[in-house]
Amino acid sequence: MSIESTLIRQIAPRGVLRASINVGNPVLASRANDGTVRGVSVDLARAFAGRLGLALEPVVFESAGQSVEAVARGQADIGFFALDPARADQLRFATPYVLIQGAYLVRDGSPLQTMDEVDRAGHRVVVGKGSAYDLYLTRSLRQATIERAATSPTVVDEFMRGGAQVAAGVRQQLESDLSRFEGLRLLPGNFMTIQQAVGIPADRSDLALAEVRQFVEDMKADGFVARALKRHEIEGAAVAPLA
Incomplete structure (x- = not known):
């Protein structure tokens, strides 16, 4: 597919x-193990760079908040984030490509058995600062108190140190943490479905956004996203429906 050079410059001005x-x-x-990054978002970024006829320059961050800021400030051309209205003034989003679940983790001895019991006075919920579930729970929790870990992978570490009642995060991360710590369990179900999408800086043109959207739809329709999930052995995530 041939893309006009002026459009390519709008998407990736550097x-x-x-x-x-x-x-x-x-x-x-x-x-x-060798320090390189891998995953579904890396595969998509590489494929989009190839489509534009450009080299790929990954800019790697430890948290969603840092990653969002990089794109919002023009330090990166695209990023892979959860759709959230709180980010609408910083980014423009293409259609979702993957759906993942936000889950709650508690100690085995916790009296909490359902997600509906989490939002109670006196309960402390640990989340990753600036993550999609941080933004969502900040809006939706009315009585529980939110505490923020520096990054999503450190949520359960912070939860174990601080004595909070609940840890919240991406289900796959919490399932991984179950193997690191004893005496923990997940509450059944999920408190949110997270729509992962490609975001670009808010000042990019309508044409640039349309090209990113078309790329995402092509990757879903072609089966690229599904193959990437399988290749990286990601379970519990689903390819988003075609727009």
């Missing part, structure tokens, strides 16, 4: 595709 990669969400990306 002449390379700078992709903000968040390794704090294991569904999207992670670091390999």
Whole structure:
């Protein structure tokens, strides 16, 4: 597919595709033993760079908040984030490509058995600062208190140290934490479905956004996203429906 050079410059004005990669969400990306980054978002970024005929320059961050800021400030051309209205003034989003679940984790001895019991006075919920579930729970919790860990992968560590009642995060991350700590369990169900989408800086043109959207839809329709999830052994995530 041929893309006009003027449109390519609108998407990636530096002449390379700078992709903000968040390794704090294991569904999207992670670091390999040699320090390189891998994952669904990396595969998509590489494919989009190839489509534009540009080299890929990953810009790697440990948290969603840092990754969002990089794109919002023009330090990266695209990023892979959860759709959230709180980010609408910083980013423009394409259609979702993956759906993942936000879950709650508690201690085995906790009296909490259902998600509906979490939002009670005196309950402390630990979340990753600036993450999609931080933004969502900040709006939705009325009685529980939110405490913020520096990054999503450190939520359960903070939860264990601080004595909070609940840890909240991406289900896959919390399931991984179950293998690191004894005496923990997940509450059944999920408190939110997180729509992961490609975001670009708010000042990018309508044409630039349309091209990113088309790329995402093509990758879903082609089966690229599904293959990437399988290749990286991501369970519990689903390809978002076609727009």
